[in-house]
Amino acid sequence: xxxxxxxxxxxxxxxxFIPVLILPIxxxxxxxxxxxxNAKLLETFPFLDVPILTGFGSILSGSLxxxxxxxxxxxxxxxxxxxxxxxxxxxxxxxxxxYLVFVNAMNKFMEITDHLVKADALQGSGQTLVLGVQIxxxxxxxxxxxxxxxAYVHNKFIDTEFNGAFQIYGGSRFVFIVLIPIxxxxxxxxxxxxPFFQYAIxxxxxxxxxxxNLGVFLYGMLERLLIPTGLHxxxxxxxxxxxxxxxxxxxxxxxxxxxxxxxxxxxxxxVTRLSDSVIxxxxxxxxxxxxxxxxxxxxxxxxxxxxxKVKAVLIPAAVTSFVAGVTEPIEFSFLFVxxxxxxxxxxLNGLAMVTLNILDVRAIGPNGIIDFLLYxxxxxxxxxxxxxxxxxxxxxxxxxxxxxxxxxxxxxxxxIGREDAGQETKLYSKQEYKESRSKKExxxxxxxxxxxxxxxxxxxxxxxAENINTVTNCYTRLRLTVQDSxxxxxxxxxxxxxxxxxxxxxxxxxxxxxxxxxSVRKAVDKYLGRxxxx
Numbered sequence: 448x449x450x451x452x453x454x455x456x457x458x459x460x461x462x463x464f465i466p467v468l469i470l471p472i473x474x475x476x477x478x479x480x481x482x483x484x485n486a487k488l489l490e491t492f493p494f495l496d497v498p499i500l501t502g503f504g505s506i507l508s509g510s511l512x513x514x515x516x517x518x519x520x521x522x523x524x525x526x527x528x529x530x531x532x533x534x535x536x537x538x539x540x541x542x543x544x545x546y547l548v549f550v551n552a553m554n555k556f557m558e559i560t561d562h563l564v565k566a567d568a569l570q571g572s573g574q575t576l577v578l579g580v581q582i583x584x585x586x587x588x589x590x591x592x593x594x595x596x597x598a599y600v601h602n603k604f605i606d607t608e609f610n611g612a613f614q615i616y617g618g619s620r621f622v623f624i625v626l627i628p629i630x631x632x633x634x635x636x637x638x639x640x641x642p643f644f645q646y647a648i649x650x651x652x653x654x655x656x657x658x659x660n661l662g663v664f665l666y667g668m669l670e671r672l673l674i675p676t677g678l679h680x681x682x683x684x685x686x687x688x689x690x691x692x693x694x695x696x697x698x699x700x701x702x703x704x705x706x707x708x709x710x711x712x713x714x715x716x717x718v719t720r721l722s723d724s725v726i727x728x729x730x731x732x733x734x735x736x737x738x739x740x741x742x743x744x745x746x747x748x749x750x751x752x753x754x755x756k757v758k759a760v761l762i763p764a765a766v767t768s769f770v771a772g773v774t775e776p777i778e779f780s781f782l783f784v785x786x787x788x789x790x791x792x793x794x795l796n797g798l799a800m801v802t803l804n805i806l807d808v809r810a811i812g813p814n815g816i817i818d819f820l821l822y823x824x825x826x827x828x829x830x831x832x833x834x835x836x837x838x839x840x841x842x843x844x845x846x847x848x849x850x851x852x853x854x855x856x857x858x859x860x861x862x863i864g865r866e867d868a869g870q871e872t873k874l875y876s877k878q879e880y881k882e883s884r885s886k887k888e889x890x891x892x893x894x895x896x897x898x899x900x901x902x903x904x905x906x907x908x909x910x911x912a913e914n915i916n917t918v919t920n921c922y923t924r925l926r927l928t929v930q931d932s933x934x935x936x937x938x939x940x941x942x943x944x945x946x947x948x949x950x951x952x953x954x955x956x957x958x959x960x961x962x963x964x965x966s967v968r969k970a971v972d973k974y975l976g977r978x979x980x981x
Contacts, residue, residue, distance in 0.1 A: 461919050461926050462529025462594070463684060466522045470688075473511045474710050475821055480508030481713050482825040508714040515707045516700065518688055519577060519590035520546055526594030532602050532917070537619045542597045544623060545630050549593060552634035553582040562638060570701070573645060583641050586703050587688045588648075596633070600626050648690055660801045663726055667797030671733070672790070674778060686727040693724030709811070713826060721809035721830050731812025731819060732799035733792065733847075734772045736840035739765050740847030741792070742777060748855045749864025757864035767961070772814035775923050775959050779948030785860035791850060799843050803836065810836035902974035905944050905967070909956065910934030912975055916954070920968040925958040932956060 483495065483504025514521065524542045531538035557563045563581055564572045575584035585592075601622050608617035616624065669682045686692035692705035698715045702708045705727035712718040742765045749757040764776040781788045803810075810833040812819035823833040855862055906912055909929060916928040929935065932951045940946040940958055944967075948959035960967050 458530060459526075459595075461921060462526045462598075465529045466518075466525030466590075467684060469521075469525075470514070470706065473514045474706065475818065477508045477511050477710050477714050478821045478825070480504040480506070480511070482821075484508070484716060512711060512714050515702060515710055517578070518587045518704075518707070519585065519593075522587050522590030522688075523593045523597070524590075526591060527597045527601065529919075530595070530598035530602070531605075534601075534605055534619065537605075537622075538598065538601045541601060541619060541623055541626065542594060545597050545626050546590070546593055547578075548627060549589075549630045549634050550577050550580045550582055552631045553638060554580045556635050556638055557582065560638070570696075573642060575701070583638065584645075585637070585641060586690060588644075592633075593630070596629060597626060600629065651691065660804055663804050664797040664801050666727065667800035668793045671778075671793035671796045674775065674782075683727070692727045693722065695722055695724060713822065713830075719829065721826075723804075723809075725809050725811055726800060726804045728811050728813055731772065731815065732803070732836075732840050732843050733796040734774050734814075735769050735812050735816055735819065736844040737792070737795060737799065737847040738768050738774055738777045740844040740849075741781075741788075741851045744848045744851035744855060745781070745862045745864065748852055748862065753864035753866075760863060768815070770815045770817060771962070772812070772818065773923055773962060776947045776961055779959055780863050781860070782948065785855070785858070785862060787858070788851060788854060788860065788862075791854065792847075795843065795847060795850070799839065802839050802843075806832070806835055806839065808832045808835045808839065812836070900970070900974060901944060902967075902970035904939065905958075905971055906974055908936040908939040908944065910936075915975065918968065918971055918975070918977070920964045923959055923961050923964055925960055925964055925967055925971070927956045927958070928954050929956055930954070 481504065483500045520543070523546045524539045527542035528535045528539040554563075564574055566581070569575060569581070573584055574581055577589075604622045604625055605618060607621045608614070609621075666682065666686065673682060686704070687706040688704040690703040692703070693708055694701065694703050695708045695712075696702075697708065697711040697718065700711070702711045705724040708722060708724045709728060712721050742761045746754065746757050746761055761777075761780075764780070767773045768777055778789065778792070808831070810819070810823040810831040812822075819833075819836075823831045823836070826833075828834060854860065855865070859865075905925075906915065909915055909927065910931060911934070914930045914934050916930060919926045932954055935949070935951060935956055937949040937951075940949050944958075944960075945963075946958045946960055950957040950959075
């Protein structure tokens with residue numbers, strides 16, 4: 448039972464990537480649109496105050512805010528596509544149809560049973576408009592629930608076929624036929640059931656928000672501690688996109704979730720100070736500053752003869768963390784050889800968020816310096832207190848450096864550059880990666896006789912094609928399910944394919960490749976003879 452539960456959570460976490468990873472792009476574009484309408488910026492640079500630029504900014508930010516008000520639909524389609532085992536495009540289309548059926552079924556049932564409140568009394572009633580239709584306000588949970596149900600029905604009945612005159616009702620048509628009564632029945636049931644869930648969720652949100660800095664610390668610590676399992680998305684997603692992260696009215700519309708509120712507030716010129724919900728998205732201190740201090744400590748504690756190699760390895764990893772917020776190559780450099788350092792790192796991440804909260808800092812940098820500059824600088828000091836964010840970051844750079852250097856020396860941790868003879872714990876330098884990728888591309892196009900392609904090496908290290916059940920990827924990891932995890936060769940994956948970490952949990956295998964994971968996934972799919980997404 449435990450293995451099945453973990454496998455289900457792993458698959459759900461992978462599916463969440465589809466909608467979650469696209470939303471930061473919308474946020475960045477909203478921030479860019481806000482730049483062209485920032486009063487202080489236009490005063491400083493009056494040549495930007497022209498209708499074509501301000502109009503473009505208004506259209507850009509205004510149009511993308513609509514994504515935030517339709518997260519239910521986005522999550523419904525995204526999760527269904529992520530969980531579908533085959534015919535993913537058809538699964539997504541079916542999810543869209545199911546969502547439309549649910550919304551209108553609930554509206555009609557609430558109308559018949561006199562549950563609908565008047566349109567001018569929606570505020571605080573627990574009801575809202577979804578695609579212009581008035582139903583219960585279930586937020587992103589509606590998309591998650593329908594996505595899970597649609598994916599289950601799709602996977603169970605997509606291969607159903609009939610003979611004779613009923614043949615046209617097989618496959619995807621039968622999936623939709625089965626889904627309709629389920630969705631309608633669900634709409635009726637949730638009309639009575641959901642208010643109790645909503646009360647429980649709101650109560651939990653109240654407890655968390657009233658737990659003060661303890662809640663903030665636990666959130667920040669768990670968000671890092673669950674990195675090895677790949678389930679950390681299940682910690683921060685509810686806070687960023689549901690009422691657990693706060694509820695606020697911005698520009699006459701109600702938004703739920705820290706990131707949704709933040710995006711709405713930065714797009715609204717009338718907002719003079721960002722709300723405190725932003726603390727649930729202030730995760731950039733450890734990425735932009737802390738892990739840089741950790742890298743410097745590991746470099747200084749490396750053996751003298753290895754420092755040149757360590758510098759070549761850690762500098763690209765540190766730059767990636769600082770610029771893009773991709774931390775796993777650094778974290779996996781000490782996660783397995785010194786787990787205590789990883790626990791300390793998670794605790795410091797939580798402590799950094801508490802520090803920002805105590806100092807009333809509203810600046811964020813969830814994905815590195817690029818996000819930090821786009822989101823905070825144009826908004827000004829009054830809205831974000833971004834200079835204090837930088838000072839806190841510098842302080843945590845020093846804290847990470849001192850703590851990591853002390854613990855590495857105290858416990859003689861075999862961090863990078865301190866390995867015993869015959870052992871190697873390494874990341875891949877930029878030059879090594881380029882050489883590896885060049886060889887991989889060359890071998891994929893025209894491999895030498897008897898020499899396997901890089902994708903072939905990966906597949907063989909995973910136990911061979913017959914051992915691989917599914918292949919997917921997230922932002923930095925190749926995620927697979929295998930028949931027998933004991934056949935996975937971790938050393939080959941690390942030393943010959945550029946992986947900076949391998950995590951095995953039952954039949955779930957995660958191989959950390961960083962930002963190039965997309966090209967790795969495509970190469971593996973091609974080698975296995977599978978269409979992408981099969």
